[in-house]
Amino acid sequence: MLQIKRVYEEAGAADGYRVLVDRLWPRGLSKERxxxxxxxxxxxxxxxxRQAFHGGKIDFAAFRQAYEEELKHxxxxTAFLQLQEIVKExxxxxxxxxxxxxxxxxAVILEALLKAKR
Incomplete structure (x- = not known):
């Protein structure tokens, strides 16, 4: 099973293997927490x-399209292929x-892509 969750939410036993899919470490969050x-x-x-999307220069549809293209190169x-293996394991x-x-x-985009690959 695959799910997404904000890293700031409490970890739970139902989370299973937890993978942070952000390029930057979350602000104000310790590795222990x-x-x-x-x-x-x-x-x-x-x-x-990321800056174009968060800065409002592109909308989510354009972000999705560009991000899916980045995942091909x-x-x-390589990281996306590794994530696919983790989901299988x-x-x-x-x-x-x-x-x-x-x-x-x-994470929403990755979840959809990974579920489509199953």
Whole structure:
């Protein structure tokens, strides 16, 4: 099973293997409190793409399209392939993100892509 959750929420036993999918470590959160099994920062969107989206220069549809394109190349692709293997290996995986917007972020996109690959 695969789910997404804000990294600032309390960790729970039902979370299973917890993977942080942000390129930057969440502000004000200690590693102990985060309970992250793996920080897969390379799977996060590039700095330029993240800044364009959070700065309002592009909307979520454009962000999704550009991010999906990033996931096809280089280190980001390698990290995405690693994430696919993690999902296969673990019964429960929780993708963690720091964004306040819980409906429009990279974890939502990753979850949809991973579920489509199953």
């Amino acid at each position: 985060a309970h992250v099994d793996l920080w897969l920062k390379e799977v996060g969107p590039s700095r330029e793409l 280089g280190a980001t692709r 673990h019964a429960q995986v929780t993708l963690l993100f720091a964004a306040k917007n819980q409906a429009e972020n990279q």
